[in-house]
Amino acid sequence: MTRDREATGERILAAAAALFAEHGYDQVTVRMIASAAGANVALVNRYFGSKANLFATVLITASTVTAAIEGDPGRMPARLAEHVAHRLRTGASEPLVRMLDRAGTSPEIRAVLAARVEAGLVDAISARLPGPQARERALLATVIILGAGSLRRLLGPDGLHDADPAVLEARLETAFRACLAPPGG
């Protein structure tokens, strides 16, 4: 066994990211992470301080829907609709939403997640919205993004598996547009 602290740390981080996204914070134990990473249990706490801190570290690197948020703000509803529709139909999960959704109820974990959602979704969206009440509108769009994650996880992809993608996207785009449109427009 080659002894390489950095490599081991990254194996732990990668294993934790995969497991947290798959099963959620509560359901994942440090022993699971260590086992998946091929490392000893003690190293998880040794290198990351605590499970909660490891989770926070994972969250920083977790990808978000930024691809759908960035770009021409006018087409953001369409991109978000496509993103959400794809997730609803296929079951491919946005890691951040998934972790959020599967996160436990521990207050500190929720706080970490809330901060991440604020930064990665609400702030990212509202920063690109022209006009007043940008945050309020961004929050409404976040409702749909989060709700899609909840629904999919709860009921599985079965419900919308063979829905017409075009119709689904059209509905969602209208919904997103209603959320995001400037007031009075």
Place this chain on the structure above:
Amino acid sequence: MTRDREATGERILAAAAALFAEHGYDQVTVRMIASAAGANVALVNRYFGSKANLFATVLITASTVTAAIEGDPGRMPARLAEHVAHRLRTGASEPLVRMLDRAGTSPEIRAVLAARVEAGLVDAISARLPGPQARERALLATVIILGAGSLRRLLGPDGLHDADPAVLEARLETAFRACLAPPGG
């Protein structure tokens, strides 16, 4: 202490309902329930078999958004919008959504919740939708309902606390209408 099995059982049930809605399944222990009900720990399992079974029993009696779902289907989007807007602004939580949202990740618990959401939301809505693809449309509306619960719990009511209720409702109504409208309409 008056000895009354039925009354004790109901005290346990009521305490469990309140605690599950407040903190979620995972975060509530049978000891907390027993303590809040003024009953002994052992009675919880004695009367309800298991914690999971108690949760299932609580769910059956948990109220839902039925008031907003029932009535003239044409005005369902408006009623749902009002319901969700009210929750988003004030923080008043629908018990079922709250429990769902705060539920843990245990598969059996999720299954119980999924069944309840299917019956109380998806089926209830789709049964009142004229036209084809009723279930698909009901699922999209459920996305918003669940998402509102997620967002509110995660970020608190601060974000939309002082948003204009009328504007909020109007946006949500349009969104709900986009989800629920018959195809091709």
Place this chain on the structure above:
DNA sequence: TTTTCAAGTATACGCTTGTTTACTCTGGTG
């Protein structure tokens, strides 16, 4: 009053959790 049975109690079992401690091993350095 005495009997009796279920309601209620105290306690501990078995297990899992995150975390820590004390140890062993290894590879690079003098």
Place this chain on the structure above:
DNA sequence: CACCAGAGTAAACAAGCGTATACTTGAAAA
């Protein structure tokens, strides 16, 4: 080669969980 900082390990810790057991108590029936 001898050495040693540090990577990796094994084992146990304390705490908390759901649950089961064996016991005590109280009120209604005889």
